[in-house]
Amino acid sequence: MIDLVDYFLTLIVTAMIVNLGLALYGIFFRPSMIKKIIALTILGDTANTFAIILGYRRWPSPKTPSRPPVLVNYTDATPDTLKEFVGRAVDPLPQALVLTAIVIGLAVTLFMVFLTLQIYRAYGTTDMRKIKKLKG
Amino acid sequence: MRHSIAIVSLVLFVLSMALLLTLAKQAYIPRKEVRDLAKIYLNTTYNPWNKKFTAMSPEGVTAIVWDYRGLDTVFETAVFYLAIIGSIALARGIGKYSKPTSDEKKLGLSLIVKTVTRITTVSIIAVAVSIALHGHLTPGGGFQGGATAAVAPLLILIAFSQYFLLERGVSKDLMLVIRSLGLAGIGLTAIAAYFIGVAMNKYAFVLQNQAKPLSEVSIPAYIDGQLISGTLWFFNISEFFAVMAGFTIVLILLVIPERAFKSSGGEEK
Numbered sequence: 267m268i269d270l271v272d273y274f275l276t277l278i279v280t281a282m283i284v285n286l287g288l289a290l291y292g293i294f295f296r297p298s299m300i301k302k303i304i305a306l307t308i309l310g311d312t313a314n315t316f317a318i319i320l321g322y323r324r325w326p327s328p329k330t331p332s333r334p335p336v337l338v339n340y341t342d343a344t345p346d347t348l349k350e351f352v353g354r355a356v357d358p359l360p361q362a363l364v365l366t367a368i369v370i371g372l373a374v375t376l377f378m379v380f381l382t383l384q385i386y387r388a389y390g391t392t393d394m395r396k397i398k399k400l401k402g
Numbered sequence: 403m404r405h406s407i408a409i410v411s412l413v414l415f416v417l418s419m420a421l422l423l424t425l426a427k428q429a430y431i432p433r434k435e436v437r438d439l440a441k442i443y444l445n446t447t448y449n450p451w452n453k454k455f456t457a458m459s460p461e462g463v464t465a466i467v468w469d470y471r472g473l474d475t476v477f478e479t480a481v482f483y484l485a486i487i488g489s490i491a492l493a494r495g496i497g498k499y500s501k502p503t504s505d506e507k508k509l510g511l512s513l514i515v516k517t518v519t520r521i522t523t524v525s526i527i528a529v530a531v532s533i534a535l536h537g538h539l540t541p542g543g544g545f546q547g548g549a550t551a552a553v554a555p556l557l558i559l560i561a562f563s564q565y566f567l568l569e570r571g572v573s574k575d576l577m578l579v580i581r582s583l584g585l586a587g588i589g590l591t592a593i594a595a596y597f598i599g600v601a602m603n604k605y606a607f608v609l610q611n612q613a614k615p616l617s618e619v620s621i622p623a624y625i626d627g628q629l630i631s632g633t634l635w636f637f638n639i640s641e642f643f644a645v646m647a648g649f650t651i652v653l654i655l656l657v658i659p660e661r662a663f664k665s666s667g668g669e670e671k
Contacts, residue, residue: 268421272429277420279430284416321440322432335462336541337448340629345451357440358447358462362471365463366478369545369645373485376652380489383656387663 278319285312299382299392303375310371314364321357332356443470454615458623459538459631467543468637472609476592479585479644486581486648493655499662501565509563519561526554534642538631544638548645555650564657574654581647587640591633595619609633 289312292305323332335358337343337351386392389400423429436444447465449456457465467475503509510516534547558567567573592609599606599619606619611632613620621632 268424269429272431273420273424275431276423276429277416280420280423281416284412288412319432321436323436324432324434326434334541335444335447337460337462340448340460340539343448343450348445348449352441352444355436355444355462357436358443358466359440362463362466365467365543365545366475369549370478370482370485372549373482373648373652376649376656377485377489377492380492380652380656384492387660 282312282315282319297394299385299394302394303378303382306378307371307375310367314367314371317360317364317367321360323356326354330354335361453613456612457631457634458612458629459634460629461538461540461543463541464537464543464634464638465631467545468634469611472592472611472637476588476609479588479641482645483581483585483648486652489652489655493658496658496662499659506566509565511561515561519557523554523557526557527551530554530642530646534638535635537638538634539629544641545645547638547642549649551642551646552649552653556653559653559657564654567654572650572654574651577647577651577654580643581651584640584642584644584647588637588644591636591640594633594636595621 285308289305289309293302293309296302296305325331331354333351333354333356335355337348339347382392385397389397391397443462443466446452446455447457447462448460450458457469459465459469501509530547530551530553532547533542533550534544537543537547555567555572595606595610596608598621599617602619604619605617607614607617610617610619611621611634612623623629623632
């Protein structure tokens, strides 16, 4: 008999790999620049989710779920609570990398939207096949 | 019809592939133990009993972003601003343009949308400032707070029109000033420990927060009994203003009306 938790975790990873493929298809084969930007954001978000799931840790026991890397009761922390925190918290490093990647991704997306808008103003189209043939 | 067949076959492929991998014992299972590197981060992020290595921040992610990997984040801010500067460069050479009508009620969306925007904008700003100021205690920080705060000018631009913002002084130039102040704050906080070290005639590093074995210089972690985690609080505030102003610049440039581009020349031939 299969373990349902294993099945759903594998389902998430498989779906994300298929998502990466779909996003790459959108970037390379869709002619509209807007569709390319949408596909690029999907690619970026999938990559971020991959990083997050790599840093996840299994529940140490069914009664003690893994928790975010934030020490909530820092005012009355003792060496014991710190040890329990280290034993349960997930890996903070992927989260720190993803956090900046999201904001930079938003800025780059805004830049590309602006670029597409200017191309539309200059050429009257966002279709890559037509822009390629235009001159000046 | 063709699209729905493609979607159904993709979903079936994903479901069956995951089932196959699980049956073949190749399932993805996260480990119960994190890596040793993560353990070092978790163990020293807030550790008053290990004064030599701690970052004095209960929030592990902010500690990594601005303390352990501070230089990395400074360069990521540079990448962020390259994108913003690219947008500003694309919008160059736009002439002055005037308001289409002086009646403010005719601009923007309906009264209902405007009233709701008036209420939500205030709460968005309040939440964003709270996210940024508590970044070293709870999940959040300068990046997240700034990105949240940039939603408020976006709502105003769409619900009230850009002239509402411009007439109240929120212009591209003001945002450039705020952005510069934020970036200067990041730079000053980064070299603060170094100059304290120079003044005290001790060794200190750039981007140093708490005392390390090689240098005893330390930015105070508590001010008046409140935990501010040394440099992290100042970094978060500066980054909040920098990110918020950067996004607002691009949003203001995005809503410049079409006729302004037409009248500027150069773009149109």
